Amino acid sequence: MNVNLTRRRFIKAVIASSAVASQTGCQLGSKDLHAKGSVERLISLDINGKKRRVDVLPQETLASTLRYKLGLTGTKIGCNRGECGACTVLIDGIPNYACSTLSHSVRKRQVQSIEGVANKDGTLHPIQEAFVEELSPQCGFCTPGQIMSAVALLNENPKPSREEARQALSGNICRCGAYDHYLNGVMRASGQSNE
Amino acid sequence: MPSYDVMPEVQLYQPTEVDDALNLAEKFRQQGWLLGGGQDTYGWLKDRAKNPTALIDLNDIEAFKGIKATSTGIEIGALTTLRDIIRNPLINDHFEILAKAAGRVASPQIRNVGTLGGNLIQDTRCWYYRRGLACYRAGGNLCYADSPEAMNREHALFNASRCVAVSPSDTATALVALNATMVIKNIDGDREMSAEDFFVGPDTHITQMTALEPGEILTGIKLSNEWSNARYYFEKIADRDVWDFALVSIALVIKEEANTVKDSRMVCGGVACTPYRLNKVEQYLKGNPLSEKIITNAAKIASQGAETLNYNHFKIPLMENLVKRALRS
Numbered sequence A: 001m002n003v004n005l006t007r008r009r010f011i012k013a014v015i016a017s018s019a020v021a022s023q024t025g026c027q028l029g030s031k032d033l034h035a036k037g038s039v040e041r042l043i044s045l046d047i048n049g050k051k052r053r054v055d056v057l058p059q060e061t062l063a064s065t066l067r068y069k070l071g072l073t074g075t076k077i078g079c080n081r082g083e084c085g086a087c088t089v090l091i092d093g094i095p096n097y098a099c100s101t102l103s104h105s106v107r108k109r110q111v112q113s114i115e116g117v118a119n120k121d122g123t124l125h126p127i128q129e130a131f132v133e134e135l136s137p138q139c140g141f142c143t144p145g146q147i148m149s150a151v152a153l154l155n156e157n158p159k160p161s162r163e164e165a166r167q168a169l170s171g172n173i174c175r176c177g178a179y180d181h182y183l184n185g186v187m188r189a190s191g192q193s194n195e
Numbered sequence B: 001m002p003s004y005d006v007m008p009e010v011q012l013y014q015p016t017e018v019d020d021a022l023n024l025a026e027k028f029r030q031q032g033w034l035l036g037g038g039q040d041t042y043g044w045l046k047d048r049a050k051n052p053t054a055l056i057d058l059n060d061i062e063a064f065k066g067i068k069a070t071s072t073g074i075e076i077g078a079l080t081t082l083r084d085i086i087r088n089p090l091i092n093d094h095f096e097i098l099a100k101a102a103g104r105v106a107s108p109q110i111r112n113v114g115t116l117g118g119n120l121i122q123d124t125r126c127w128y129y130r131r132g133l134a135c136y137r138a139g140g141n142l143c144y145a146d147s148p149e150a151m152n153r154e155h156a157l158f159n160a161s162r163c164v165a166v167s168p169s170d171t172a173t174a175l176v177a178l179n180a181t182m183v184i185k186n187i188d189g190d191r192e193m194s195a196e197d198f199f200v201g202p203d204t205h206i207t208q209m210t211a212l213e214p215g216e217i218l219t220g221i222k223l224s225n226e227w228s229n230a231r232y233y234f235e236k237i238a239d240r241d242v243w244d245f246a247l248v249s250i251a252l253v254i255k256e257e258a259n260t261v262k263d264s265r266m267v268c269g270g271v272a273c274t275p276y277r278l279n280k281v282e283q284y285l286k287g288n289p290l291s292e293k294i295i296t297n298a299a300k301i302a303s304q305g306a307e308t309l310n311y312n313h314f315k316i317p318l319m320e321n322l323v324k325r326a327l328r329s
């Protein structure tokens, strides 16, 4: 049995079931659902090119909304404090920490998470392919965030120097220390040799 | 002390008009929390160390954003992101020291949303205080960082008064060096003050880092041409090049004439509760050539009056060496 798949299914099932959905509500820190005078709760978010209607608490972070409301668990929460980069997503093409972004502040913006990086037919983005080729990830926990930072870099600068790549990925900690392998991946994806 | 991973309940206002923001700031006063990029905010809230009733998000107010040339220099909206400052041609052409300092803040993702106003007004990183302990700065009556067992490697050398915390902002040192002017609004009108007066130490106001009063919003920062295109030096020393705050940093702008110093402004971060202006060094340098002897003397003058804690002695040679490097540059 594929352990990863089972775990992921379990999380998704948990999100789908209403009993646990209310538990998620507690986790997000709310009993009173109406904060008078402040923002509307039912909003539309543009996530990976799709419009998603979602009930968002005023204080909710984008990482919480993606993971616990929309089932997009590819965005990881490492520190939840803006100190690691595991939660990196692109907002209007710019890397942001989803753990340190209010969902209500992205209402008029385009959000791209790791789930929106590969093509619809399942073919991988050049960065993803290169990370596979270069065996960039070790445990893989930081990988979605590394990919998002690298994708944003190549969108803006298709042939970055290694130093530019290092700067662009510098807001993403890798607990396994696979930094050079990620940089190899960026250089490969941008069609530059690693020598 | 528990740490909470999620945000507490709080109201959120997202005004689009200046007047609405000013009214909200006035209505909530201490119970309200102005929100720029939120990068200094969410940790406080997640830890329940600060408990505002309402967040007033200023990001939808276009009038608070952008960088424009004026007849006397440039004006930067307080809600302008550090990312935009780092990439702005006007700033890079005339006040590059600010772009350099902004480029050393935190990490790329934080600079992408962190605002100049938020960076300047952010609270100190003293971890005792950050953890929600009832120290002087939190309205209590002791300092956990200045006790026999305290871990105070990051704390202050100068101008401590009960509280020994330091100014965390990288852009603040650059703006004091540039003699910036802060533009502040509340529902009754505007006021302006120099960056130097904007930052306040514990002897003046132990529970706040700036002169902002409840209900006030920092709307802009003016840089006058007085120091545009002057030779400058900025360096920040931190444990890691990303994320970590300055152990000591230095910002210098200097004008020379006939091989002697005509005028200069030199400011250190990480050594006092405010950006620490080295007035005595500036006076000493005036009219002198930048010889090795003068530079060595300047470094000694810089650290005069330092009062060390248990673990921060290393900041003295660090600071002296930064002064030397800046002047030799």
Ligand SMILES: Cc1cc2nc3c(=O)[nH]c(=O)nc-3n(C[C@H](O)[C@H](O)[C@H](O)COP(=O)(O)OP(=O)(O)OC[C@H]3O[C@@H](n4cnc5c(N)ncnc54)[C@H](O)[C@@H]3O)c2cc1C
Residues within 6 Å of the ligand: A081, A082, A083, B033, B034, B035, B036, B037, B038, B039, B040, B041, B042, B043, B058, B078, B079, B082, B104, B105, B106, B107, B110, B113, B114, B115, B116, B117, B118, B119, B120, B121, B122, B123, B168, B169, B170, B171, B212, B216, B217, B218, B219, B243, B244, B245, B246
């Ligand atoms: C992991 C980490 C590392 C960091 N490293 C550094 C570093 O190396 N150097 C550094 O300088 N900083 C650092 N910071 C601190 C800081 O978060 C960022 O510098 C950022 O620029 C803060 O800006 P913001 O707009 O996100 O602030 P916010 O969190 O939005 O605001 C900060 C404070 O300013 C007030 N405020 C904001 N705008 C206004 C306004 N216009 N008028 C009145 N009050 C206002 C808010 O009410 C709040 O009290 C770091 C933060 C984190 C989380």
Ligand code: SF4
Residues within 6 Å of the ligand: B124, B126, B127, B128, B129, B135, B136, B137, B138, B142, B143, B144, B145, B146, B162, B163, B164, B165
């Ligand atoms: S240094 Fe200041 S902020 Fe830190 S514990 Fe002492 S009084 Fe509080």
Ligand code: FES
Residues within 6 Å of the ligand: A076, A077, A078, A079, A080, A081, A082, A083, A084, A085, A086, A087, A088, A097, A098, A099, A100
């Ligand atoms: S989880 Fe967001 S930066 Fe670590």
Ligand code: FES
Residues within 6 Å of the ligand: A136, A137, A138, A139, A140, A141, A142, A143, A173, A174, A175, A176, A177, A178
């Ligand atoms: S691969 Fe394990 S944290 Fe980066």
